[in-house]
Amino acid sequence: MAKARTSPLRSGFVHVALIIYTLIALFPVFLIIINSFKDRASIFRNPLGLPNASSFSLVGYNSVLTQGDFTLYFQNSLIVTSVSIFFVLLFGAMAAFALSEYRFRGNSLMGLYLALGIMIPIRLGTVAILQGMVATGLVNTLTALILVYTAQGLPLAVFILTEFMRTVSDDLKNAGRIDGLTEYSIFFRLVLPLVKPAMATVAVFTMIPIWNDLWFPLILAPSDATKTVTLGSQVFIGQFVTNWNAVLAALTLAILPVLVLYFLFSRQLIRGITSGAVK
């Protein structure tokens, strides 16, 4: 029986198919990165060639780093993403703990209410969100983005963390109670450390859409001082459509942080998706 599953012909076919799709997935990214290190003539004459001694050029990076404010954009994205993730995890875990640990009237209704946002996208409320941000003077601040992204991330975080917290042993919590721990220390000192893997999964799921979002930065915080990397590269590349070196360099600079993070965390990320997401 085992033979049928591992016949060399079949596994050969499997590998060919997977390699073809891997090429489709990686080649466009690869093409952009190699061409960003070439001079203008070589970009057009020999787009597929690797940069060599005669075609190597950093002119694109030069114009990006002197003309675009990428360090600031990067910093903005970092602040917005990390602060939002912090609040999503903290508030989400607290609410999940309340929902999974205590019996109270309206518990499942509250769970349902918080889960609504998984299916209904927050973008549909943009008209009123902008109105509210204008009224509170938060337009063109990073706070506006942080608030919106926290609200956007909470539903899924509460949903996933509630499932996980149900699996934390009750004996442990009750032992803590007998030892005189308050409910708050049971949450922060016993339960939170135990759901760390689930928190990591939620962090990744929350991070990707926030880092990549274009809609809310474009509408709520388009000023120069508050542009995120995504909006910044969008505007920058839009201005430099004819300067191919600059466009390719800007794209590579926008891709690199994602690539580095991904190669560091891809194991956890894919394990997180394949373990917790589908229930």
Next chain:
Amino acid sequence: MSTADYSQSDSGQDKRARRWHILVFLLPAVIVYTAIMILPLIETLRLSLFNVVDGQSVFVGFGNFQTLFGEPRWSASFWNALRNNFVFFLIHMLVQNPIGVALAALLSVPKLRFGAFYRTALFLPTLLSFVIVGFIWKLILSPIWGVSPYLLDLVGLKSLFAPWLGRPDTALITVSLISVWQNVGIPTMLIYASMLSIPEEVLEAAECDGITGWSQFWKIKLPLILPSIGIISILTFVGNFNAFDLVYTVQGALAGPDGSTDILGTLLYRTFFGFQLQIGDKSMGATIATVMFLIILTGVCIYLFAIQRRMRRYQF
């Protein structure tokens, strides 16, 4: 179980004190979620019933909807966007999800070598932002650069090349396929996960009955992953009907050429925020957002009540 016992035995004594914890744990999430998400959503629905007359907000009932569906200029662009959005969704369902299922089936072949490498590579495009993906493909498909004709020439198909993004008849399909390229990692990973959760004994039993390979996929694995396919379909639906970023990046806010890639997201952006000569219109923006809300709500309800309930779930 023991939680329930505990809370019941204990609740008589310090019920009030316990209730305060619950409130403290719940409040931050509920406040942020309600204030930034639910209330604006309700307010948007409410605004769709108002319009500005002489600088004053006036209740107009379904007047805005009458304008949207009745006035030729509005209704033409709305139906165009809706139709394009359906094509966009259909291409995702017909291309992205089958490819995702196929890749997941390949990845879940037992004792697959380099499995971790393939998974890492296949998921990479999904992590890139729409802006990066949009510009990457804009460059690659650009007739000025000539990479795509060059590549097509290698396989002898150069004659097929056309400026796909610039032609009204092919632009929408091209943009949809770019989006498929980016998002195929999501169905792949979710289906891969549910294939991993099929117990070994079930597959072994199938093999004992002589069901292997192809027929094993169709007869054993596919029925077992149907619930995941249902989830992916609804995720695709919701994602597609509020998509915006990719079209905005690749084709601009006007979703050209000639509105051929205009979807509801870009229509909402132009209407609400204004673009070039068009002045932003809050009421009509809210109206379009309301219609989008109803479309998404309908989809989600169909999924929850019609599809998910009829789906058979297997417990192992």
